[in-house]
Amino acid sequence: MKRLEGKVALVTGAGSGFGLGIAEKFAAEGAKVAIVDIKEEAAKAAAHQVGASALGLAADVSKTADVKAAVQKTVDAFGRLDIVVNNAGISHRNRPMLEVDEEEFDRVFAVNVKSIYLFAQAAVPVMRGQGGGVFINVGSTAGIRPRPGLTWYNGTKGAVHLISKSMAVELAPDRIRVCALAPVAGETPLLATFMGEDTPQKREQFINSIPLGRFSKPEDIANAALYLASDEASMITGVVLEVDGGRCI
Secondary structure, three states: OOOOOOOEEEEEOOOOHHHHHHHHHHHHOOOEEEEEEOOHHHHHHHHHHHOOOEEEEEOOOOOHHHHHHHHHHHHHHHOOOOEEEEOOOOOOOOOOHHHOOHHHHHHHHHHHHHHHHHHHHHHHHHHHHHOOEEEEEEOOHHHOOOOOOOHHHHHHHHHHHHHHHHHHHHHHHHOEEEEEEEEOOEOOOOHHHHHOOOOHHHHHHHHOOOOOOOOEOHHHHHHHHHHHHOHHHOOOOOOEEEEOOOOOO
16 A cells, blocks of 8 residues: 555645655655645646646745645645645855845745744644644754854754744644654755855765765655655654754764
8 A cells, every 4th residue: 555545745845856856755655745836837847747646836835825725725626635745945045144135034934934834824724623634844954053154044944843843742632743854955956055156166065064975865855754744653743854864963
């Protein structure tokens, strides 16, 4: 039997990168998947790529109306909602903390942190009505081992980790599990932003800080998310699972 047979998942930021990898893995394991992305074309294209069990939805995860609509459309299409993966995220470019302007600061916190609040508001009542569910919030090694140049981004990911733990305790009586993932940087559109510039020298420097000697891949993150979302992890909640090749050691 497939590990997510009969489950319905909603994955944000799933038009590319880690989110798309998670959506593909979930669908392969039997789930119906709502693929949410701020770019409608990317969401639709990703849903087409995943197959008939996927639904492409456009939404800005920092906007209340968009989040409510995404959750409602998922429930309308598939009848329930078992898993929410808060994967959508952005960063300011790697640079001194005082060079990040207020507008950019607000946007990073809105996408990376406020989105979790909004999806909790929209999805927790649905999960309570079903008797349970799972949230997986995508944090980062940046929230565990912060480095200069990404101070405000690091702060958002520290918030993701702590919020996940607090949600886990508060929602446990509702049989809603909440976990977080802490990936090391991967081959995604954010890589150049993290490094400041994408050059062979910068890549080598970053890879040298990872004991296993490579960037993460969408499949790495998808495999970890699959485990946490599955019934195999039914006794696991409140954890921050590092998928980092040893970077945080």
